[in-house]
Amino acid sequence: MATRAAAGAAVTGAAVVALLSAGFALYGPPLDAVLERAFWLNKAHSIKDMETTFQLVRNIIPPLTTKKHKGQDGRIGVVGGCQEYTGAPYFAAISALKVGADLSHVFCTREAAPVIKSYSPELIVHPVLDSPNAVQDVGKWLPRLHALVVGPGLGRDHVLLSTVKGILEVSRARDVPVIIDADGLWLIAQQPALIQGYQKAVLTPNHMEFSRLSEAVLGDPVDSSDPQEAVLRLSQALGNVTVVRKGERDVISDGKQVLECSQEGSSRRCGGQGDLLSGSLGVLVHWALLAGPEKTNGFSPLLVAAFGACSLTRQCSRQAFQKHGRSTTTTDMIAEVGPAFTSLFET
Numbered sequence: 001m002a003t004r005a006a007a008g009a010a011v012t013g014a015a016v017v018a019l020l021s022a023g024f025a026l027y028g029p030p031l032d033a034v035l036e037r038a039f040w041l042n043k044a045h046s047i048k049d050m051e052t053t054f055q056l057v058r059n060i061i062p063p064l065t066t067k068k069h070k071g072q073d074g075r076i077g078v079v080g081g082c083q084e085y086t087g088a089p090y091f092a093a094i095s096a097l098k099v100g101a102d103l104s105h106v107f108c109t110r111e112a113a114p115v116i117k118s119y120s121p122e123l124i125v126h127p128v129l130d131s132p133n134a135v136q137d138v139g140k141w142l143p144r145l146h147a148l149v150v151g152p153g154l155g156r157d158h159v160l161l162s163t164v165k166g167i168l169e170v171s172r173a174r175d176v177p178v179i180i181d182a183d184g185l186w187l188i189a190q191q192p193a194l195i196q197g198y199q200k201a202v203l204t205p206n207h208m209e210f211s212r213l214s215e216a217v218l219g220d221p222v223d224s225s226d227p228q229e230a231v232l233r234l235s236q237a238l239g240n241v242t243v244v245r246k247g248e249r250d251v252i253s254d255g256k257q258v259l260e261c262s263q264e265g266s267s268r269r270c271g272g273q274g275d276l277l278s279g280s281l282g283v284l285v286h287w288a289l290l291a292g293p294e295k296t297n298g299f300s301p302l303l304v305a306a307f308g309a310c311s312l313t314r315q316c317s318r319q320a321f322q323k324h325g326r327s328t329t330t331t332d333m334i335a336e337v338g339p340a341f342t343s344l345f346e347t
């Protein structure tokens with residue numbers, strides 16, 4: 001893990017490119033200087049405006065054709081769901097399907113399974129997470145999964161977290177992309193080595209989860225005056241793991257560049273919106289990695305995927321709020337995934 005001093009030095013030398021709704025804005029030095037540094041440091045192409053970035057997301061979306069078979073557009077797994085929380089894994093898994101995955105699996109505890117199944121016949125639900133062979137039970141599905149979303153509704157039971165540790169180790173060994181959210185981030189704050197340097201990991205912390213992670217990894221409280229630098233530093237300290245810090249504006253970094261998504265959302269803060277984001281991101285990460293850096297103009301595919309998931313979640317929130325106002329819930333947002341996706345990426 002990078003030391004605090006090393007992380008600080010790296011921040012100073014990194015290219016910081018921030019994305020705003022009106023176009024890309026740059027934090028720190030003037031535009032030309034930062035773009036020059038971007039080329040100098042990592043030979044990355046620079047994204048110049050919002051439309052260009054949306055175009056990169058559009059580039060990674062696989063065409064709908066009659067030539068494909070079931071599964072090719074995504075088989076996503078969600079690890080989470082326990083006695084207390086059944087909604088969160090449902091929201092994540094159904095969002096993956098609504099974005100365009102073909103199959104969505106949930107790996108949860110035995111007693112959560114019938115509840116989650118009853119929400120939707122479209123999900124494949126495995127009641128294995130609290131079984132004695134849980135790691136093997138999930139592990140045998142891994143070769144058939146394109147991405148794993150770890151944490152929504154997982155809870156913080158020690159035995160379950162130790163099982164999830166094993167699942168993360170096997171996933172990493174098999175090169176399966178992982179999106180870590182909610183209680184999965186609780187585990188990472190305790191054992192950052194689990195994802196240290198793993199280039200196919202994306203962390204999606206909310207405000208609280210980001211503070212917890214930063215304190216655990218960097219050892220000091222978050223500098224709230226500079227959210228972009230805080231995210232950049234955390235990503236660098238974790239060995240360029242992609243970090244998506246959710247909030248009034250979503251800040252995304254792979255330790256080299258920083259994007260900011262301020263797509264208009266809504267003022268409604270009902271629970272479950274982050275689950276919609278992490279499930280969507282599971283599919284977009286798969287599509288982005290499949291498309292490769294040629295389609296993302298040299299930018300990290302994971303950054304482009306994260307920008308896509310953030311803008312989509314916020315657009316769902318905006319559209320649902322226009323219809324339902326204060327009574328908007330995450331279920332209303334999920335009903336907007338299709339129209340929001342079309343309006344952002346298919347028009």
Ligand SMILES: NC(=O)C1=CN([C@@H]2O[C@H](COP(=O)(O)OP(=O)(O)OC[C@H]3O[C@@H](n4cnc5c(N)ncnc54)[C@H](OP(=O)(O)O)[C@@H]3O)[C@@H](O)[C@H]2O)[C@@H](O)CC1
Pocket residue numbers: 084085086087088089151152153154155182183206207208209271272274275
């Ligand atoms: N329907 C379901 O099944 C759902 C289940 N879910 C599942 O619940 C589990 C726990 O997840 P979590 O996010 O509630 O846990 P955690 O990190 O302890 O944060 C809670 C604390 O953080 C604080 N806080 C939060 N935001 C803040 C902010 N912007 N600014 C400041 N403070 C802020 C806030 O503090 P408070 O306001 O209470 O003082 C609160 O106490 C996890 O498995 C998740 O997936 C959810 O997905 C929802 C839908």
Ligand SMILES: Nc1ncnc2c1ncn2[C@@H]1O[C@H](COP(=O)(O)OP(=O)(O)OP(=O)(O)O)[C@@H](O)[C@H]1O
Pocket residue numbers: 182205206207246247248249250265266267269270271272273274275276277310313314
């Ligand atoms: N203050 C805000 N203004 C506008 N959008 C926000 C705000 N805070 C969060 N969001 C958006 O809401 C979505 C979920 O972020 P949030 O911080 O609520 O996640 P979370 O706490 O993990 O949610 P969950 O309840 O699913 O666990 C993200 O798309 C984020 O952009």
Ligand SMILES: [Mg+2]
Pocket residue numbers: 181182206274275
């Ligand atoms: Mg959450």
